Amino acid sequence: MSGRQIGNRYLLERRIADGGMGTIWVAHDAQLQRRVALKLMALGLPASAQARSQFEQEARTIAQLQNPHVVQVHDYGVDGDTPYIVMELLEGEDLETRLARQGRLPTAAVATLVQQVARALAAAHAAGIVHQDLKPANLFLARVDAEEVVKVLDFGLARLGAEAQAAARPAGKVMGTPRYMSPEQLRGEPHVDHRSDVWSLAVVAYRALTGHFPFSGDVLGEVRRGALVQAVPPSQALPGLGKELDALFAQALEETPARRFQSALEFSSAFASRVETRRRAAKVLVIDDEPSTEVMMRQRFRKLIREAQYEFLFASDGLDGLAKLRQHPDTDVVLSDINMPNMDGITFLSQVSEVNPLVKVIIVSAYSDMDKIRQVIHRGAFDFLVKPIDFADLEATIAKALRSATELRELVRSTEENQLLRLFVHKSLLERVAPLLPGHGMVLSERDEATVAFMDVPGFVTQARQEHPERALGRLNAVLDVVVPELTGRGGVVDRFIGDAVMVVFRGPQHLSRALEACLAARRQLREMTFRHGEQSAYAQGIRIGLDSGEVLCGSVGTRKLGRLDYAVIGEAVSVAARLALVAAKEQLLITETLRQRLGGTIESVRLEGRTLPGASAELLHDVVGRQEEHPARAADTATVEVKTPKESQESGTLAVHVAKSG
Template identity: 50%
Template sequence: MQDHMIGGRYALRREIGHGGMGVVWEAFDQMLRRTVAIKLMAAGDVASDEAQRRFAKEAMTIARVRHEHIVQVHDYGIDQGSPYIVMELLEGEDLESRLARVHQLPPAAVLSLLRQISAGLDAASAAGIVHCDLKPANIFLARSAYGESVKILDFGIGWTLHEGSDDPSVDRYSTRFGTPAYMSPEQVRGAVPHPLTDLWSLGVIVYRALTGQLPFPTGDVRKVIVSICTDPFPTPSSLDVAHPPELDRFFERALAKDRSRRFQSARELASAFAAICDAETRPAKILIVDDEPDVQLLLQLHFRKRTGRAAYELVFANNGQLALDALERHPDIDVVVTDLNMPVMDGLALLERIPEVNPLARTVIVSAYGDMTNIRRAMNRGAFDFLFKPINFEDLEATLAKTLRHVEEHRRKARSNEENDLLRKFTSAALIERLRSLGPAGAAASEALEATVAVVDVNRFTRVAKERPPAEATRVLNANFEVIVPELLAQGGVIDKFIGDAVMAVFHGPDHLDRALHACLSVRAQMETIAKRAGDDSPYAHGVCIGLSTGNVLAAGVGSHACGQLGYTVLGEAVNAAAHLARAALPGEILVDDAVCAGARREIKLEPAGARGVWPRAEPTAVYRVVRSEPAPRSLAELPTVEV
C-alpha cells in the first residue's frame, strides 16, 4: 500500500504500528504539506457495521478532548468504503517497549510519567470519557526538541458517560473487554464503565514500572480474572526492601477492589505518589504568590542566609492564575503564602481554587494592616493564618513552622483514616452507620424501618466446602462476594451480615425497593458475564440464588453483654422471607413475594414462578421471578441534542 493515496489527500509512506482495530501508517498530507499518522481500519472489519461505528466513535471520542497529553485527531473520513483517522505523528516509543528494555524505572521517572498521564486522564474524565484499555502499549513517550512528553493513545473501546442507562443487562457493557492484566475488578465483571476503572489501570502501570512485575499473574486469562477480583497482590516492600512501607499503603488504595476506596481522581493519585517520593529527602516546599518583584528578591536573600536553620524550597508566582499553574507542576507544595491584591486573579479567588488542585496544602494570607475586611473573608474561606506587610521575617518563620506542623498532622490523620478503613473491614457497616448517627450509647437502641431485604446465596457451595481444602473453598466463596457486594453497595445497600455462603443487604430510605431490585439485577448480570469469561471451572460457575422481600423491619442491637459481644442487625418477616426465597430460588433466579410484586415499578418485569416450598413445614407459596428491567421512557426534553 506504500504511496497509496487516502481520501485524495494523504499519501501512505510506511507502516508504523498496528492494533486491534486497525493499522497505523506514516503519511504525507499533500494539502497542508506535513507528515501525519493515519489509522486505517483492519481489512477484515470493513464489512462490519458495528466495527465501522466503533472506529468512527474512536475518532469522535479523541476529538472531544484537546489536551497536550492525549494524541490529537486532525481529520476523519471514508476512502472507498474504508474509514480512516488522521492524527499527529509522534516520534519515540511506547511505555511497553521501554519497560521491556529496562524492566524497571526509578521513582522520579515514574513520577514524571504519572503526572503527565494523570493530566490527560483528568481531561478525558472532565469530558465524560473513560479509556477502558489503559496500558503501557497505549502510553506513548514522544520525543521533541523540548524533551519527552507522554501521549495517551487508542480510545478504540472508550466509553462516554452519557452512554450509560439504568439497564444492567449483560450485553450492554460486557463488550468493553480490555487487556486482562490491566482491567479493574468491575471491568472484568462487565459493570458500567467508570473513570475510576482507568485509575485502577494506572495503578497497575505504576506498580509494574516500579517493581518490574504485574500485581496479578499473567497467563491463563480465566485465572487472571479470578485473581484480580479475589486475591491480594505482593506489596512492593516485600519485593524490594528499598521500597518504603508508604508505597504499600499507596497501592492498597490505588488497587482497592472496592472502587469507592480508591483515589477519586488522577490528580489525587499523582499527588499521593509525589508525596511518598519526596517525603524523606525534600525540604518543605513553599509557594510565594505576590506581584511585587522586591518580595521575591527579599525572601530569596533571607532564606539563603538561614539555610542552616530552615530548609525551605521556594517557588514563586506573580498572580493567582500562575500560582495554580505552579501547584499543577509541584503537587508536593506544603504551604501557599499569598498576597490579597494582585492582577489577573487575586488572593481570595486563589484561596477558593487551591483545594481543587492540592487538598493538603495550607494557605497563609499576606495583606496590609488596614485590610481587615478581606482578611476576615479569607479566614472564613479556609485560610490557615495571616501576615501583615511589611513582612517581619521572624513572624514569617514562626508562621511557616506552625503551618508545616499542621500540614504534617493533617497527613498523619489521613494515614490514620487509612488504618481505620482497614479496621472497618472487620466491623459491620450497619453498626458503623448506627454509631455515627446515635453515638455508642444509642447503638443498642431499637427502631422500626420500612426497608427491603436482599439475600444473595452462592449456589451449591456446601458441596465445594466438603470437597475442597479449606483455603481453596474460602477463596471460591470470597471470589463470589467480591462481585456481589460492590453492586449491593452501589445502590445504597448496607451489608448487614454474611450468613455462611450468603450475604444479606438492607436497603432503606427513598426508593429502597427500586434500588434493591436494580442491585440484584446488576449482581445477576455481572455474575453471568464473569462466569462466561472465567469458564466452567471458575469460582463463578455456581451462580447465585437471590431472594427479595420488603416491609417493616426492626433494627436493633442484639447479643449478650455477658460475653461482651453485640451486633446491630435487622429482624422481621421481610428478613425471614428474603432468606427463604433465596433458598427456594434456582441458580440465576431472583425470587420475590407479593409485597415486592405490589410495590415494584412498571419497568421491572416480573412473571409468576409457580408455587415453591418457601416456608419450612408449610404449603407451597406462589412466588414471582424478576425477568429484567426496561429503561424508563424519556421525554423529548431529556433526549440529547445532536449537532449536524
C-alpha cells in the first residue's frame, strides 16, 4: 500500500493507525505540497452503498464543525471502490495512550481537558450531531505551537440532525465502546440524544481523574438489562481526592437523561467550579506509640478539628507512619516521636522522602535525646520539639510547618499543571516568587535523594552553524516538544535548558524507576515520530541521554547584590549525568557501573568495553537497552558483538562491547 496514489493526488507514505472503519495513513498532498492524514476505508468492509454512505457521512459530519477542538477535514473522495477522507495531520498522542502510561492526570489538567472537549461537543450538538463514541482513544492531545490542544476524532458512529431520527437504528442494536456508553445507548434505544455524549464525557473525566472506571464490566451488563446502578464515588476510587466531586459525578452519571447535566458546557462549568473552590483541612500525621497521645491531640486541637481546619491521623510507629502516608498522599505535616518500636523516628525520617517528598516532619524528643537532634536536622527535619511539650510552641510550630508545606505544594502544583512552567521556568518568575517565601527564597534549600537526566541532540551545534537560526532552533524545539512531556509526565521537573540540552530532576517515591522509564519512553517516542515523519524530519536528529542518581542539594543559588537568584539542583549526580550525556552517542542512554548494580536485574544493558566516565577511570559505562521484562530471555548471559565507533568519537575502527544482563 505504501507508495500508492489515492485520488490522483495523495501519495500514501506510512500507516499510523487502524480503526474499525478504516486505516489512517500519512500521505503527501501533491497539489498543495503538504502532509495530511488520510483515512482509507478498511478493505475488509463490504463495498456496499450502506458502508460507503456511513463513511461519507463521517466526512460530512466533521466538515460541518469548524471548531479548533475537532479534527478538520480537507477532502473526501472515492478511489476506485475505496472511499477516503483527508484530514489535518496532528502531532501528539491520544488520551488513551497517555492514561496507559501515566495512570491518571492532575485535577487541573482534567478540568482543561473537559473544557476543551465540551467546546467541541457544544459545536456538534448545536449542529444536531451526537458523537456516540466519545472515549480516550478518540481524544487526541495535539501539539500546536507551544500548547497542547484537545481534538475530538472519529465521528464514524455519529448521527446527523433530523436524518438521525428518521434513520434511527432498530431497538436492541448497539454500536460503540461499552465502557463509555450511556445506559440508553447500551440498551440499544432508538432515540439517543446529546445527553448520551455528556454521560460519555463524564466517564472519560472520571477515569482521567482517578485512573479507574466508575462502573465495573459486570455492572454494565446489569445496566443493559435495565437494573438501576450507581457509580462508585471518585473519592472512594482515589483516596485523598476529597468528596467535593462526588455529587457532581453522581449527577453526570444519572441513569435518566433528564436528571443529568443537560449540556457538555454545563458539566464542564460545574467541574471547573468544584476544582477552583475545592478546599480541604490541613492534614497532620502524629506518630507515637503512647496511646494517650491521640486523646491529648484531639483534645488540644478540638476547635480547629470541629471547624474543619485540621484533620489528624495517628500511627503507632515509623513503619505504620509510612503506611499511613501512602494511604494519605495529601498529608502536609508529620509530628513524630524519636523512640518507638519497629521503626524509630530517625529511621522514619530517612525514608519519608521516598513516600512523600513534600511533607514537613517535626521531631519530638526528650532532653536526654539531644545528642540525636543533629542527626534529625541533617536528615531533613523541618523542626524539633522537646518534652514535656509546650502546647503554645507546638501549635506555632505546626502552623509554621503547614505554611511551608502549602507554599511548597503550590509551587510544585503550578510547575506541574501549567504547561509553560512544566517546559520552561524562567529566572525572572523564580525571582518574583522567591521573596514571597519564608526566608526570602531559602525555604526550599534542602538535601534530598534524586535522579538526574541530561538529554541533548547529538551534532546539533555543528549542523546549526550551516543553517538559518530560525530553522535550527525550530528543529531543536521540535525534538524537545516530543521528549520533554515524556519526562515531565512521569514526575520529572525541568531544572533548566542549557544550550541544546535539557536537565530534568526526579524526586519523591521511586524516582529512579520513574526517571529510567521516562528516558526510555522519550527515546521510543522520538523513534516513533521519526517513523511517522521520515528521516528528513527534525525528529531524525535523535537524542543522547546521561542518567545518574544520588544525594543532591536543592536551593537558591546566585547573588542577592545583583538581585539574581535561581532555584538549582547541585550534586555529584548532576555532574555525572551531564558527563554521561556528553560522551553518549545518538540513541544511547548511558549509566555508570555503580548505577547498573543498583538497578539490579531490572534492566538490560550493553557494556562499553574500554570506555570509562571522564574523570572517574574506574567507572565502566553501560548503554541501557530497555527494561529486563521487555526482552525475551537469551541463551547466554553475555554476548560479544562489534559496533562502529560513533561519528562524534575521535577514535577509529570498531569497539568491542558486551551485552550484559544486570544482576
